[in-house]
Amino acid sequence: MSYQLFKVGKVWHYRFQISGARVQRSTRETVKYKADAVAEKAYNRTKLWARGDEPIPTLRELVVQWLDVYTPTVSAAHAKVVETFGRLHLFDLADVELSDLTTELVESARLKYLETHAPASANQWLNVLKLLCRWAIRRKMIPALPWSVKLLKVQKRPRATLPVPHATKWLAAIDEYDGDRGPVAIAVRLMLGIGLREVETSTARWEWMDWARRTYTPGITKGREADPVPVPDWLYAYLDAMRKPSGLIVCRADGSAYRSGFTRRAMLAANSACGVGHITAHRLRGTFATLLSEQGAPIHMVKQALRHKSINTTMAYLEVNMDLVARAQHRIAQSAGLNAIQNPESSGETKASNTPETQMGHDAQD
The missing domain is CATH 1.10.443.10 (Intergrase catalytic core)
Known part of the structure; x- marks a missing residue:
């Protein structure tokens, strides 16, 4: 074990040493397994984050810090997205310290977001959360993302271009x-x-x-x-x-x-x-x-x-230019002789049976 538990009266305390610095604190717990959890968390924070006694911010506090730093330099639209995220869409994550964010907590928050928003919007929500957490990593608040949640698969919709x-x-x-x-x-x-x-x-x-x-x-x-x-x-x-x-x-x-x-x-x-x-x-x-x-x-x-x-x-x-596909379809129809099939009603010929080949000929003409 990398830390030691000991009692002072009825309360458990812990101590450990990392990089020459000795840390000794009270867990404020009288039950050993609860004290053990507090001590392990304190040890991991000191070892991985190396931030001494400075508290790791909650997600709500991180949003405020990010806005203070970046609002003067990023676009107004970018700042508004992060501000709206922090004001309306933190859910149960608001007062969770960054080190305590888990995959389960993030997935639960996303489910709440999906109750009123589309999946594509939920992906943007997740990207904003990643943006904030990665900034925290650069600031050495956390060493890596403490959660792993994939983006939702979203059905792409046809997009308009001005003809x-x-x-x-x-x-x-x-x-x-x-x-x-x-x-x-x-x-x-x-x-x-x-x-x-x-x-x-x-x-x-x-x-x-x-x-x-x-x-x-x-x-x-x-x-x-x-x-x-x-x-x-x-x-x-x-x-x-x-x-x-x-x-x-x-x-x-x-x-x-x-x-x-x-x-x-x-x-x-x-x-x-x-x-x-x-x-x-x-x-x-x-x-x-x-x-x-x-x-x-x-x-x-x-x-x-x-x-x-x-x-x-x-x-x-970019939208795909289907003109090449249309020309290829036309050449295929010519090679197969499908373009020669005429509409019987317009040519005066006897009405042909509604076979798949005949229908393909009509489709090619259309």
């Missing part, structure tokens, strides 16, 4: 909602034309436009990058008509910046008016990335245009 043939009509619907060259109309074009995030449109500035080189360099970004992005001709002409020497490109009448979500209502109205899918600010960025890829831009260049640190993140933005 190119509908782009002009969709932008016209945005203009009708917001007014010609209104702030939302400008922001939407910045997202579609150069792939800015919505928050980056609200901080976009005229002085970051290089009119000679026809590029725009975001000066405030999520990843602190400052890479120039080419401005397409249609967007260049649109912005040139309202060019200013400096200041916010997208702002309120009093010159102040917009908050997150300021483009949402206009986009929903345009989606409804044009009959397109659920286009959001994030999906406009996905549309920008997908169209670049479909037009032959290498994936590493798409990554740079989106200002991603990992190419895996960029890949998640």
Whole structure:
């Protein structure tokens, strides 16, 4: 045993020595097996965490510490996610010390979260918990994650991209909602034309436009990058008509910046008016990335245009172009002679029996 238990009166005490430092404390327990558990926990803390008498924070305290350190430097959206996690979604973990977090406790808390949230949201909840615990590891509060919980498997849903043939009509619907060259109309074009995030449109500035080189360099970004992005001709002409020497490109009448979500209502109205899918600010960025890829831009260049640190993140933005699959299906049908099968009702021939081969021919024509 690495520690010793001894009695002082009726109360058990423990003592041990690590790295030349001697620790001796009361367990405040009169029952030996309870005292043994207290002593073992104290020994493991001192050995593994090497924090002396400084208490290990609870999860609630850790959230407060993280916000104090990072709120001035991270994006407002990032800080809000952690703040909401600490305010609403700690459940029974709130007052548990980090060293006492277990797989069972985390799984139990996640089950409570799932009572009111979708599995994809529960995965984000778990990622926030991992973020906080890994920060605690870097701060030497704990040596490693004391729990192991896997992300839930989530069924992927089809994601909308703005169809190119509908782009002009969709932008016209945005203009009708917001007014010609209104702030939302400008922001939407910045997202579609150069792939800015919505928050980056609200901080976009005229002085970051290089009119000679026809590029725009975001000066405030999520990843602190400052890479120039080419401005397409249609967007260049649109912005040139309202060019200013400096200041916010997208702002309120009093010159102040917009908050997150300021483009949402206009986009929903345009989606409804044009009959397109659920286009959001994030999906406009996905549309920008997908169209670049479909037009032959290498994936590493798409990554740079989106200002991603990992190419895996960029890949998640791209939708699969099924045109190649459709052309391959057409060639297969030609080789099999399926394209030659005509609809009897349209050709005046005798109606064919409804065999699988006949049905495949109709499907190929459709």
